[in-house]
Amino acid sequence: MSVKSKLRSRLLLAVAAAFVSILAAQTIIRFNWTLPQLDHLAHYNDQLDVKRVKNQISQQLNLNKNFTYDNGVWDENYSNAREKNIDWFQQNYFIKQTFAHQNLNGIYFYDAQGQLIVGMSANREFEFIVTPEFTDPAIYSPLLITTKEVQDNQQLPISKVQFIEVHGKAAVVTSQSIAPSNEHGPSAGTMLVWQFIDDKFVELLSPNGQQLVQQHQGADLDAIFPHLSSEWGSNDVDAQVYQGRLFIGVKDLQHKPLIAFSIPQSPRLYDRAIFDSSILAGLVMAIIVLGLFYFFIHKSMIQPVLKMLKTVSYVSLSSDYSQRTGLSGSSELHRLGELIDQLLCVVESNKQILQQQNEQLAALSNTDQLTSLANRRYLDQHLAVLSSHEANRQLPLSLLVIDIDFFKSFNDTFGHAEGDRILRQVAHALKQLTHGATDLVCRFGGEEFVVVLENTDKANAAHVADNLCRGIEQLKIAHGGKNASEFITISIGVATKPADHAIDSQQLFERADAALYRAKSLGRNRYVCADNA
Numbered sequence: 001m002s003v004k005s006k007l008r009s010r011l012l013l014a015v016a017a018a019f020v021s022i023l024a025a026q027t028i029i030r031f032n033w034t035l036p037q038l039d040h041l042a043h044y045n046d047q048l049d050v051k052r053v054k055n056q057i058s059q060q061l062n063l064n065k066n067f068t069y070d071n072g073v074w075d076e077n078y079s080n081a082r083e084k085n086i087d088w089f090q091q092n093y094f095i096k097q098t099f100a101h102q103n104l105n106g107i108y109f110y111d112a113q114g115q116l117i118v119g120m121s122a123n124r125e126f127e128f129i130v131t132p133e134f135t136d137p138a139i140y141s142p143l144l145i146t147t148k149e150v151q152d153n154q155q156l157p158i159s160k161v162q163f164i165e166v167h168g169k170a171a172v173v174t175s176q177s178i179a180p181s182n183e184h185g186p187s188a189g190t191m192l193v194w195q196f197i198d199d200k201f202v203e204l205l206s207p208n209g210q211q212l213v214q215q216h217q218g219a220d221l222d223a224i225f226p227h228l229s230s231e232w233g234s235n236d237v238d239a240q241v242y243q244g245r246l247f248i249g250v251k252d253l254q255h256k257p258l259i260a261f262s263i264p265q266s267p268r269l270y271d272r273a274i275f276d277s278s279i280l281a282g283l284v285m286a287i288i289v290l291g292l293f294y295f296f297i298h299k300s301m302i303q304p305v306l307k308m309l310k311t312v313s314y315v316s317l318s319s320d321y322s323q324r325t326g327l328s329g330s331s332e333l334h335r336l337g338e339l340i341d342q343l344l345c346v347v348e349s350n351k352q353i354l355q356q357q358n359e360q361l362a363a364l365s366n367t368d369q370l371t372s373l374a375n376r377r378y379l380d381q382h383l384a385v386l387s388s389h390e391a392n393r394q395l396p397l398s399l400l401v402i403d404i405d406f407f408k409s410f411n412d413t414f415g416h417a418e419g420d421r422i423l424r425q426v427a428h429a430l431k432q433l434t435h436g437a438t439d440l441v442c443r444f445g446g447e448e449f450v451v452v453l454e455n456t457d458k459a460n461a462a463h464v465a466d467n468l469c470r471g472i473e474q475l476k477i478a479h480g481g482k483n484a485s486e487f488i489t490i491s492i493g494v495a496t497k498p499a500d501h502a503i504d505s506q507q508l509f510e511r512a513d514a515a516l517y518r519a520k521s522l523g524r525n526r527y528v529c530a531d532n533a
């Protein structure tokens with residue numbers, strides 16, 4: 001497995017492990033700590049909402065209470081109640097504006113014996129209804145404040161707030177004992193006001209016209225009452241949620257469900273979906289972070305390693321030391337890349353030096369130091385190469401073995417150093433007199449030279465040999481010793497391999513040498529061609 005895929009799979013494992021850990025931690029925190037806390041907080045807020053609505057209802061009812069108190073303990077009211085002055089009550093109370101201002105549907109006055117003095121009802125538009133309710137003692141007597149209640153109560157006056165049903169609708173009744181303003185003296189009876197509890201009533205409970213509070217009556221109550229958050233008259237507040245709302249139930253005097261108020265449960269500040277999306281967001285973030293991490297690791301670690309691996313593998317296979325990693329930087333891996341490049345640079349330049357030295361050595365090993373001609377070693381290689389090429393079989397090839405005549409005598413006369421100079425001069429001349437491109441001139445040893453003539457038959461070889469003999473003689477190098485000529489001359493033995501014959505360099509040489517021997521014996525300064533093989 002490569003470093004890259006290893007790291008990638010480990011990073012994937014890390015992502016999975018991180019995700020599972022985050023999920024597990026979040027789930028544990030969520031169910032054991034966060035959600036219970038938030039649920040508790042939400043429940044507490046619901047309870048506060050229920051209490052707030054109950055307070056709003058109380059405040060609304062207090063308006064009636066204040067109204068009945070202000071009038072019940074009014075001396076003029078007190079005296080007229082005692083006198084049962086119906087006209088006075090009709091003039092002072094049965095005014096449309098009074099009903100409308102107080103949002104009332106009825107104002108009734110009863111004497112101390114519980115007998116109706118006078119009363120008036122109005123509809124919701126505050127138009128007076130001719131037939132008043134609360135004339136039947138069976139209905140109103142529980143609402144009155146009895147003499148006994150006044151006596152039992154140390155402080156006058158006293159009042160009651162009770163919910164009852166009027167014409168099948170829920171209503172609230174506020175009754176107040178009629179008493180003198182100094183609150184001393186017998187009660188003159190009961191003042192009773194009532195109003196329907198309908199949408200108009202709950203409108204007053206919802207600030208800014210939001211219609212948050214609703215009232216429920218009739219058939220709905222059977223379903224609502226088992227799920228009440230609180231009951232009117234009780235301080236206990238739960239926060240049961242039924243159909244997304246919190247209910248406050250009100251019972252009538254007979255303890256029958258009469259009406260329920262409700263408000264929508266406040267929207268939760270949290271949502272389970274938020275948790276789920278936060279897990280998803282966490283996963284996405286984890287993937288992004290790990291992606292960036294992988295990118296960073298890849299750039300800073302994997303890429304340099306791969307570059308070094310690629311470069312070193314290529315160099316080891318190809319021996320091409322000109323390759324470079326191209327890495328540079330301060331990290332250890334980049335420094336390693338730089339060092340590899342430096343090493344490759346050193347190896348490359350050493351290799352070049354070595355190559356040059358090898359070439360020089362090769363050149364030296366194939367060259368005769370004195371004459372700078374090819375040496376015998378090179379001649380052997382050259383003939384071997386020619387022999388190995390099948391194409392050369394088709395062509396003729398001639399070999400000239402050349403020897404300077406009486407060179408011992410020349411040396412003896414002029415000295416060895418001069419002998420060397422002449423050897424160089426003869427070598428140079430032989431080079432000049434042959435074709436550099438196709439003919440090879442080499443020093444075979446001592447004062448002996450060999451010329452290889454490619455694609456040259458016997459006649460042409462004889463012609464070349466003759467040219468060489470004449471050319472050397474024409475150099476007019478004084479011999480000074482025992483020689484047939486007064487100048488330096490050469491003798492040549494020529495051997496030719498005709499076309500369509502294999503090259504046998506050994507045999508060719510022996511024949512040329514034998515021909516040379518004959519040339520020497522025939523008087524020197526000449527060439528002799530060996531017979532065809």
Ligand SMILES: Nc1nc2c(ncn2[C@@H]2O[C@H](COP(=O)(O)OP(=O)(O)OP(=O)(O)O)[C@@H](O)[C@H]2O)c(=O)[nH]1
Nearest residue numbers: 403404405406407408409411416417419420446447
């Ligand atoms: N100066 C010099 N002389 C050399 C060199 N190599 C060989 N010789 C001399 O060449 C001479 C060859 O002499 P021989 O083999 O007797 O033949 P020759 O005197 O040339 O007589 P023939 O070949 O029969 O004409 C010897 O005296 C060698 O010392 C060399 O590198 N430099």
